[in-house]
Amino acid sequence: MQEEAARILGVSNRTFRRLCAIQQLTKWQTQKICENKKHKRTEANELLRALPSAKRCVTPFSESCDYVMLKVQKLKEEQVMKHDFELLLTKKVWEDYIFAEQVQKDPDTALKSLGIKIPTGVKLKVIIQKRDTIYFTIPPFQKKPASNNKEILLNQIDLWSSANLFIWLASVSLKTALLQMRNSIFSKKD
C-alpha cells in the first residue's frame, strides 16, 4: 500500500518511507491516499489536520516531502471541490450540452443521474441563464383577501449581473429541502 500511495503522490518509495518513518503519515493516512485516488469519499479534513505538524518535521529532511504535503492538500481540495453542488452542476451543464437540455426539460431525471436526491413533494425548475434575456420573477398567485389591509407586503429585488451568480429561488418553507438536495451530493457513491 505504501508503494501505491507513493506512486499516487508522485514521489519515490524511499521518500515515502522516510515520511512514514518519521511518523508523519500513519498507516491510516496512507490508506486514505490510496482511497482518494480511487474516488472514494474521504475524510479529507483528517488529512489536513495532520498537515501542520507534518510540515514542521518534514521540511529539514527533504524538499520532496514538502511536495508530498502539497499533493496531499491538493487531493483534499479536489475532493471538496468535486462534491460542491453548485460547482458540479454548473460544470456538467457547461460541458455536456445534452445534459444541459435535459436538465431544463426534465430536471428530476437529470439531477438524479448526478446522484442528487430530490426530497419528496418538491418540484424543480432549472434555468440556464441566457445573457440576452431579462428574467422577471413574480410572487405566487394568491386569492385576494377580503380586506385590503390583509394584502401581502411584498419585497422587491433587482439582481444586476446575475450571469455571474448561481441562484436558488424558493419559498422559506423549502429551505431544509434545499439543504437536503445540496447535501445529497456529498453522500454520492461513485
Place this chain on the structure above:
Amino acid sequence: MTGNKNFTEEHYRRIIYDKDYRTRLLGNPKNVLCEEFGYPVTDSLKLEIIEQQEDTIVIMIPPKPVNSQNYEEDLERVTQQTLDLLFSTGIGGFFIPDDKQKWILRNMRKTWIKKLGLNLEEL
C-alpha cells in the same frame, strides 16, 4: 393609478391577485409587460417570467463564459458566488444577466413612469 408613487406595488398586486392578468402575462410576457410599461415591443428584447410557487425550487445556473481565458477560474468564481433567495410570501423583481440588458430595463422603467404621467424628480 396616475400620480401614485406606489405604481410598482400596484402592478405586483395585479400579478398576485388578478388571475386573468397573470394568465395573460405568463402567456405572453414580452407583449404584456411592454404594454404595461409603454415600451416598444422589439425582437431584440427577450423576456422570461420565473413564477414563484410554494412547492418549487428554482435553480438558475450561470451561462458558460464566452471566450474564457481561464475556464476553471470562471467556474469557481460563479459557483462560489451563490445566492440563496428564500421568499416568505413572495418577492418581485428582475434578474439581469449582463450590462446590455441593464440599460433596456432602465429605459423600460423610464417609459413606464412617463406613461403613468409621473415625474421621477417629484415622486
